Structures are given as structure tokens and as C-alpha cells.
Amino acid sequence: MMPRAEMVHWWFATGFLIIGLLLVSEAVVGTEVWGRRPWRRYLWPGTCFLLGVLMWPVMTFFTNSTIHMAAHGAWAQVLMLAGGVELARARGKLHSQYWRLCSSLALLVSGGALLVHEQQHWLFARSAFLHHALGWTLIVGAVFPLLHAFRPRSFVAATGFATTFLVTAVLLYCDRDTAQIFGYISRNAGYPHR
Amino acid sequence: MSAELVTELKAGEREAPRALSLRVRFVRGLGPLVVLAGIVWAVVQPYRITLLHPHGQGFWWLLAEPPIYVVLVGLLFRFVVAPGLAEDLEE
DSSP, rough: OOOOHHHHHHHHHHHHHHHHHHHHEEEEEEEHTTTTTTHHHHHHHHHHHHHHHHHHHHHHOOSSOOHHHHHHHHHHHHHHHHHHHHHHHHHHHOOOOOGHHHHHHHHHHHHHHHHHOOOOOTTTTHHHHHHHHHHHHHHTTTTTHHHHHOOTTOOOHHHHHHHHHHHHHHHTOOOSSOOBTBBOOOOOGGOOOO | OOOHHHHHHHHHHHHHHHHHHHHHOOOOOOOOHHHHHHHHHHHOGGGGGGGGTTTOOOOOHOOOOOOHHHHHHHIIIIIIIIHHHHHHHHO
């Protein structure tokens, strides 16, 4: 017996909410204060890496279509890449600030995969709307780690990156498989529920 | 030293503790704010908490309680991350 797709989205939303809160606090207190306790440096990269690992079973078991499966595989890889690189930076194995570009790449690939694997238009049903909204949120959000790589002390870049995760969490929590969006739902979408 | 410069320096000295205090408040307030958001969500959409009406619900529906997840994340942040962070800020 498998959980419904929207439930998996809510679980991942919780992971993104945790990352967003950690990143926003790091942005507010500053990297120096944040890094004063070594365990804190591993929190958000560790959560990101864990989400990437947990995305593999989602890819394996939710196989409604090939492109769906490929998209989940791409998310698993880029989440693990971004998390792994930031873990290495926290550990001191990687030093260059330009490794932050991996986070930008991860958001860009994730956003692209969301847009490519959604075959319906924005107002087809709530899940279609959310795929489009999430895709564009992540693509716009990719600007912030890019900016952060070149301006490591930028408050805008740090808070923008954190906000991307918080917005992603809210959008994922809004997900329901077959539900109206702003009062609309396509006749072809099926019966709305809960 | 001119009176104007002294006034500016004193204003700068006052600004630093104020900004610090705001940051400490933010760190301490973030968790409770998230908890409040979860509670408001639960009140607005009580049907998203299947534990309130568990009869006939399957295992996954009873496990998936998004507003409770939000409350738990807020509590986790408040009691695990915020105390040490606020302490480090105040030092």
C-alpha cells in the first residue's frame, strides 16, 4: 500500500521548511556566529543531502511515467550534489566560494525538471499549477546562490536563497492531487477530493 | 573632537546593541512564529488533520498531518537550534 503522491510532497515540504528556517537564521546572525558551534554548520547541508537520498525511493516507487521518473532522479542527484558540496565546505574539504554554484545548478536543474515534466497548462488542476509555480520559483531562486558565489557577504543573496526554500515548502504543502486552483479545474483532471 | 562627530559616534554605539537585540529576538521568535502558522493553518483547514476524525482513515492518512508537521518543525527550531544561536549572538 503506497502513500498518495501529495503526502510525499508534504513530507518533502517539511524538509524544505527545515532547510529554509536554518538558512534564514544563518543569514540573519551571520556566517561567523552560525559556525561557532561546528554541528550547526552541517545542519542544512545534511538535511539537503538526506532529502536527495530519500528522493531515490520516490523515483523508484512512483513510476507513473518515464519523464516523471527521470525528473525525480534528477532531483535526487542535484539535492545530493548541493548537500554533499556544502557538507564538504562545512568540513573544510572544499574552500572555494565558487562551489556555491552547485546550489545554483541544483535549483536550475530542479526548476527545469519541474517545468518539463508537467504536461498540462497552469489552470488544469492544482498539481499542474504548483508544478509551474515551483518550477519558476526554483529557476528565479537559482539567481541567489549565483550571487552568493560572487558576493559571499551579500545579505540579499543569503535571505533570497532561504526564501526560495520557504516558498517551495509552502507550495509543496498546498499540493493535492486532484483539486481546484483559484476555483478552476479541467473536466479532464478527474474528481476533486479533499 | 567636534560635538557633531561625538553625537554620531554615540549613535553608532547605540545602534550596534539594538541591531543585536533585534537579531536575538528574531532567532528566539522564529520558532514560535512557525508554530503559530501551523496552529492558524489547523484552525483554518481542520480537515487536514485526520487525527481529529480518525474513523475510517488508513495508515498514510493518519501519518500525513501537514499542520502538525509545521508545528513540530517550529518546536524543533525553538528548542534545538534557537537557544544556542541566541546565546552565541549575545556573547
